[in-house]
Amino acid sequence: MRGRVGLLGHEPLLYRDLTGRENLDYQARLFGVDGARVEELLERTGMARRADEPLRTLSRGMVQRLAVCRTVLHDPALLLLDEPLANLDPAAVEAVEPLIGRGAGRTRVVTSHDPGAGLREADLVLGLRGGRAVIAAGAQEVTEADVRALYR
């Protein structure tokens, strides 16, 4: 089961003193993934050129791109994503879209504080207030105003 889930949360779950490539190589070994997959993901996220620099020297957006690589390294069927586009510029968002976006071909559970963007991408919407489900419906049936009402 663990090998079929990819988690991208607030923390990148990467070591600050290792380079991006070393971090992903380590993860690849844990998951039994071929090293070529690491290079492929670094290329696809535009991080190949900065992959040999320690994480602590990279911007938050670059670290987030590496965290996306870590999340999809083992080609998981289910993605658990918490604000996956945080700190990413438009070019980076475009780069990670095929990996963790709607077009990724994976089941995604996305936590977002951006109702508009969330609704545009979702099939099902779950809105929580005080830990209880207030909205549980298809994305077509929910408006942005319904979601915003949760925050009042």
Next chain:
Amino acid sequence: MRRTVAALLRKDVLLELRTKETVPAMALFAVTTFVVFHFGLNRGSVSGDLAAGVFWVTLLFAAMLGINRLFVAEREQGGFDAFLLAPADRTALLVAKTAALFAFLSVLELVAVPAFALLLLQPSVWPALPALVGVLALANAGVAVVGTLASALAIQTRARDLIAPLLALPLLIPVVLAAAKASTPLLLAAGPGTIAARWPLILGLYDLVFALTAYAVFDFLLED
């Protein structure tokens, strides 16, 4: 499991090579302590049981620095979570961390033994070296297993720098005792004598018992 252990161990060695936070601190602490003993005992050199006591107490406290830091990166940088997300046997983390600590202790001793011979030891260390290396290996294994266990327990608490020594030091008294007893005849002023067989045996038995204990309980120390 071998693949996972190798990955974890490789990562720990890389992190240590990159940060140099643990082994240099341990080595510097050991050398400084020998200097302090040199002046504190008000003696130019030591031999026999005093030499063994000074040597092993210094190594034990130097080891505490490594034990305290063993899981810090896992805790502070999400290493635990990343590991738990992988389809890996949790025992691999115990084995890898024990091996890493064993390696760190061995490197420490590469510095500490010559420093001890230079600063404090009266007899030449060369004739005793082969037997001393054997005692060091047995003691390192015990310190590594118990240290890993104590460190994994302490890292989950707020006062980890205090909890790890409080847990590990009492548990490691038998190691210090047996290692010092085994080393005493090796460090005699008249030249190395024969080690009583029971002390290496006690060390070996201690290693075995705590390795099995750690294997049995380690899974429960990692939260999902």
